[in-house]
Amino acid sequence: MYAAKELLPRALSRLSQVCKTIYHFANRxxxxxxxxxxxxxTGITRQGKDVYPHILLKDRVKVSQNWYNGIxxxxxxxxxxxxxLPWIQLDRDVLYLSQAAEIGAYHLRPDRGRLQRRPMALFxxxxxxxCRFAVTDTHLVSGGSDGKILVHHKRNCFSSVEYSGHNQEVxxxxCRGAxxxxxxxxxxxxxxxLSSNCPRGTIPMNDRVWSVAISPTQSSFVTGTACCENFSxxxxxxxxxxxxxxxxxxxxxxGAGVLDIVYESPYQLFTCGxxxxxxxxxxRLSPRKCVMEWEEPHDSALYCIQTDGNHMIxxxxxxxxxxxxxxxRQTRCLEMFQLSSTVSSPVYCLRFNTSHLYATLATTLHSLDFRQGPRPLRLYPLP
Structure with a gap:
């Protein structure tokens, strides 16, 4: 299936070599x-929205083949x-990383996707x-083991508003909108x-809450619990x-707790745990039900997921x-990447764009660069 789809991009690439006029047309x-x-x-969602309009689609299709083949x-x-237990968020060319009680904002170099050595802001x-944090266009909201929620303005990391209400770790x-x-x-x-540091509502859950997600419509939200006191x-x-x-x-x-929840649209939800x-x-169905499942082949708990809004998870x-x-569109996974062979650490969080995937383990932040494969082996002539 995928090989057949590669034929048209390959034909367009060869056609673009005919003349300058066709070259410029084929790159549109x-x-x-x-x-x-x-x-x-590729940054194109199922609804046809382009998430990365500043990057040529032709280049993104080329990199997509590396994603599919694990290169x-x-x-x-x-x-x-x-x-x-580090957490990360990716906001355009800035990577936010929590380490202990602080969150650093690191600028990503556009040429290599690498971090600058020092954070440009520290929250x-x-x-x-x-424990967790969320990033919006204007604010960074964090929850900690001290039971507090802090709301920082992204342009002024030295001031924050404290929200108190929980008596154990958040x-x-x-966070969506306000x-x-x-x-x-x-x-x-x-x-x-965001306008008040007093809770607008409190819901007893009778179980530890591991994950939450607000609907894109902001009219509802989903909670995922530890599943120790109930079976829903x-x-x-x-x-x-x-x-x-x-x-x-x-x-x-x-004990089948839900560790991560992702809204891909107001009517489609992804969960893991x-x-x-x-x-x-x-x-949209009545009753609302699971329409597809993907099982981790090695029977390991899944700590985090992300989707591209179209075909990839x-x-x-x-x-x-x-x-x-x-x-x-398939039940089996495409590729597996083992980031550590010595330390058995979970992947606490991962985020990706069209060219890179970033993942945090207990003591490291890893990057997978899909724009190019591994460094080639240096071959020496035989004597």
């Missing part, structure tokens, strides 16, 4: 848009001495480690706004009334820093 995004939508991780160059970008204020949070939702080990989920860890809540709208699934085993499955949920496993890429 309008020619490549329909082709790019069928490839993985990349691995690199360790940062190391630290103690074991942490602090927590008394203990940062395991997860999400809405903030947090989940904690204290078995509650709380709703906040996934629940959708109304933002205005703080009422339960529905539960997703009912056949989860005890301790039961080793990635699941796709269609929220990337997941991070719990052992030896294993990252997998998936094509939603």
């Amino acid at each position: 995004d309008a020619v490549w848009r329909r082709i790019a939508k069928e490839f993985i991780n 990349c160059r691995k690199e360790v970008m940062l190391k630290w001495r103690i074991n942490l 602090s204020g927590h008394q203990e480690d940062v 395991n997860c949070l999400d 809405l903030i939702v947090s989940g904690s080990r204290d078995r509650t989920a709380r709703i906040w706004t 860890p996934l629940r959708i809540w109304d933002v205005e009334r703080c009422e339960l709208l529905c539960c997703l699934g009912s056949e989860f085993r005890r 301790y039961d080793t499955f990635i699941r796709s949920w269609d929220l 990337a997941s991070g496993s719990s052992y030896y820093g294993v990252v997998r890429t998936w094509d939603k």
